[in-house]
Amino acid sequence: MDVMMLLAETQSNPMHVCGLMLFEKPKGRPGVVNEIVEAYRAARPTPPFDCVPELSSTHTPRWLPGANYDPRYHVQHIAMPEGARYEDLLYLAGDLHETMLDRGRPLFRVWIIDQVPGGRFAVFAKMHHAIVDGVSAARRVNASLRATRHKGVPKPLFAVDVPVRKPRPPKALVKRLVGLGTNATSQYMALLGSLRKGLWNRIGLATQGSVPFAAHRGPMNEPVANARSVATLSLPLEAMRRVGRHYGATLNDVAMTVIDAGVHRYLAGQNQPFGHRLVAMCPVSLRETDDASGGTKVSAVFVRMGKPDADVAERLVQVTESMKAAKEDVRAMSRETALGYAAGMMAIAGLGSVTHADRVTRPSANLVISNIPGWDRPLYLNGAKLAGVYPVSAIAAGVGLNATVISCNGSMDFGFVGNGASLHDLPTLADHVARAWRDLEQATPRG
Template structure:
């Protein structure tokens, strides 16, 4: 069976290069129960016994007869798609991070189903890991992470549920109109939606172009106005990967006390950590960064194939701003950009994404992004997680860290996802731009410690003031 490739998903395929890969992944960490030496081997054998279901059995066909489409394939190599590795004795957690970075680097083979996973034994602390990657054209972060959780068990009993690649898709809603009439109706509806979307986007773009020409300070969502930061160095294949976890409820509390969301706080500490890292490595950047923040357009229960996402482009804090002031600046920028995106219809927001991907891909392919403005300096994304503890063959999931894509000369992606009582961050970096991404993650952790200390001092001062004036 063939399936047409939607424009946004086609963009992920067309813009991909060996240095700018467009697959997304995750690192799952599990704690092994005592006395289960064969636990990982059991999972490997069980996974290899399953067969991929749509969209995990799709192969893209971009040239030849007809429009670009996905073709379902029956054949697959279970040993290629489900691999079993083990770290050498005395390995460190950093060795695991380096291995995941190496596995994340190469493009997926487009002549095979576009996913792979590795079960990695021997992780320090009596743990094992699963690293998995899937092409962005068949799944986005929200639906991908949801499937990973669905492939785990809520019980600590030694059971092995079907993995994400074997779960398939829900049945579509039944159609009552005749096929010919349905096609005509869909074509008319799609054409009207596209015209309305283009009108909405064009008006916004025209206002910003006029403001920029007049030298005004631009606000709202700001694609293609960023300066060339060190993170915009030409992409190479080499990747760096780091992780970080922070207490979830504490993050919410700090955010509330500053009138900020959890996403605002995450963006501010990443911004502060990045400026600090660049100063310490002799690459100080004297302007505000512009971050792309993806926004899911999926309704609750939407698990359709492909990508349903738009984005806002947020101006972050001043380079030398202290954490509290930086967070205030980020809150203002995010609110303004969200208001602008919220004024667009869903069709316009999707069209906006397609246009951005096309422009960014064209700029990267022709190298015009090296002389013009890049789309942004970095990507910061939050993918919804789970609150309940999950297990695999009796092993407890203790962390799940996104491992995201780098493309279009954007050399840093920080994606976070909540699990139980903590927020797990995954840092993916272009090694030509950031040679020590573990150090960057540590600077981000220190930025969080700074805003936490500032918040405590402010709260204590407010309490003292109330007690002396009460």
């Protein structure tokens, strides 16, 4: 998957992921931001943040360590102008997201942004998807913060020491050899069936379960340009859990439902009503619980969302049922097969984008919705409390809208990024998602 992330990258569709972290400045500490900048610039990157990729036709792709690291290039210190609004920070985040990372340097950059409205500052981190996925990035963020208000700057996310996952005890050689042939055959058939389903859906023969290339074309599937639109939103975590319990749904089902409803309302408000069920591509982490190593270890399911005219309660039931059916397809695969499935889907979508075949066939999905495990306690950076963390992820080929959610100390934080050429004013989309949540909460009996 790491190689696919590099090969699929283009100037208009870069393959990096970003995170916007907001912090509340501690009182009586005017130098808190400068202290963080100095400490970050003094830190040295650890693998894979100290490497550059080498792609060659003569040998297998590899990472070259010891790359030239420039602290002032990789750690930038900027400030919002006087009178700036929060919306200006979102525009800045969109601008920073637009451009590709320089492959001649380590594949990350960090901006520490002072004078954010409300007595806050922000840290905007940009990392190539080939060296982190959402789960590993969140674990690095967690390791770079503290659970107390004490003064001091821990190692930044690009310099934290990642624990090496303990290998599983090896199976007896005879057992491994006996199971190898049977397992390889069954996994090959599972992968072949999933890829065949994707091709059938691409020509309109939709099936149940995970449904790649079954989406109807919408504004989210216009050709991706460089411009990006960014928005954020925070919703109450415990209230979302309560609603989920009432309907027998997961927290992720609730988040997907309000996003689904919000997108339909947003498109209707843009005079582009979408008369079909949206299809969401949902990444599925394949990491072990103690694996914080670099690289991308994800597969994906393709979920048919709620009916266009469904109310939010009906929509939640429909999304929950679709998600359960889609997950069954991935459960039938081994970890290695699931990775191959994701790579195959990415290759098909990427080929369609390069050849422009995606303009006449069905897109792989209408949007990407991802859920990253977060944390349920306060975290601090040099005494400054983390007030919100908003993933600003990559845009997949032919799918110009990404919504990623993460739990953060009692809140569910949403980060939205869209193709700025066709999806304008994503803060309005975030407002529609918030209203959809309020409608769902009001429709749910208490007790």
